[in-house]
Amino acid sequence: DARVTQTPRHKVTEMGQEVTMRCQPILGHNTVFWYRQTMMQGLELLAYFRNRAPLDDSGMPKDRFSAEMPDATLATLKIQPSEPRDSAVYFCASGHARQLPEGAYEQYFGPGTRLTVT
Amino acid sequence: AQKITQTQPGMFVQEKEAVTLDCTYDTSDPSYGLFWYKQPSSGEMIFLIYQGSYDQQNATEGRYSLNFQKARKSANLVISASQLGDSAMYFCAMREGNAFKTSYDKVIFGPGTSLSVIP
Numbered sequence: 325d326a327r328v329t330q331t332p333r334h335k336v337t338e339m340g341q342e343v344t345m346r347c348q349p350i351l352g353h354n355t356v357f358w359y360r361q362t363m364m365q366g367l368e369l370l371a372y373f374r375n376r377a378p379l380d381d382s383g384m385p386k387d388r389f390s391a392e393m394p395d396a397t398l399a400t401l402k403i404q405p406s407e408p409r410d411s412a413v414y415f416c417a418s419g420h421a422r423q424l425p426e427g428a429y430e431q432y433f434g435p436g437t438r439l440t441v442t
Numbered sequence: 443a444q445k446i447t448q449t450q451p452g453m454f455v456q457e458k459e460a461v462t463l464d465c466t467y468d469t470s471d472p473s474y475g476l477f478w479y480k481q482p483s484s485g486e487m488i489f490l491i492y493q494g495s496y497d498q499q500n501a502t503e504g505r506y507s508l509n510f511q512k513a514r515k516s517a518n519l520v521i522s523a524s525q526l527g528d529s530a531m532y533f534c535a536m537r538e539g540n541a542f543k544t545s546y547d548k549v550i551f552g553p554g555t556s557l558s559v560i561p
Contacts, residue, residue, distance in 0.1 A: 355547060357547075357549075366551060366552075366553050366554065367533065367551040369548060369549070372547055372548075374547070379547065380547075380548065413485060415487060417487070421547065430477065430489040430492060431489065431549065432489065433479075433486060433487035433488075433489075434486075435484075435485060435486050436485050436486065438485075
C-alpha cells in the first residue's frame with residue numbers, strides 16, 4: 325500500500341531555530357505539494373513541484389521558507405528562522421498529473437508534521 | 443471572495459442514517475474538478491471522491507456519492523449508512539482549469555465540516 329511519508333511527525337523548537345521537514349512522495353508520482361493547516365486559515369497551499377521543478381511557491385513566505393526537491397524521492401520544506409506564527413501542521417501530498425484536457429488526479433496526503441514554535 | 447463554501451461547521455447524524463454535507467463553489471472556468479477529503483482525528487487527509495465538471499453522472503464511491511448540481515454550483519457529499527468511523531472533518535475542494543493551464547494543479551480547500559456520528 326503506497327503512502328506518502330513525512331518526517332518528523334512532531335517537532336517542537338524555539339523561535340529562531342531552523343526547521344527542516346522531509347517528505348517522500350509515492351513512487352511514480354510526478355507532482356508534490358506542501359500545505360500548511362491551521363485553525364484560523366484552514367488548509368493553505370505553500371508550494372508545489374512537477375517533475376522536481378518548482379511550479380509555484382506564491383503561497384510561501386519567501387523570506388524564511390524554502391522548498392526543494394533534491395531528487396524524485398525527497399522533498400524538503402525549510403523554515404529559517406522559525407517564528408511562533410509558523411506553528412501548524414505541514415502536509416506533503418503527491419499525485420500523478422495525467423495529460424488529459426480535463427485530467428484530474430487526486431492528491432495523496434502524508435500524515436503531516438505538527439510543528440510547534442515556542 | 444470565498445471559492446469554496448461549506449456552511450455547516452458541525453453536523454450530527456445517527457449511526458446507520460444517511461447524511462448530506464453541503465458544498466458550494468464559485469468559478470467562471472468551464473473546466474474544473476471537485477474533490478472531497480476526510481480528515482479523522484488522527485490528522486491524515488484521505489481522498490474520498492472526485493467529480494469533473496463535464497461528467498454527466500454523479501460520482502459514487504462505495505457509501506459516498508457526490509450530488510453534483512452544476513447550475514447551482516453545488517457539490518454535496520452524501521454518506522449513506524453512517525458508521526462511527528465516519529466521524530471526522532470533511533473538506534470540499536476544487537481545481538480550476540484543465541491540464542494545459544499553469545494554475546491547474548492548485549486545489550482550493552473549503553473550511554470543512556465536522557461530522558459526528560452518534561451511536
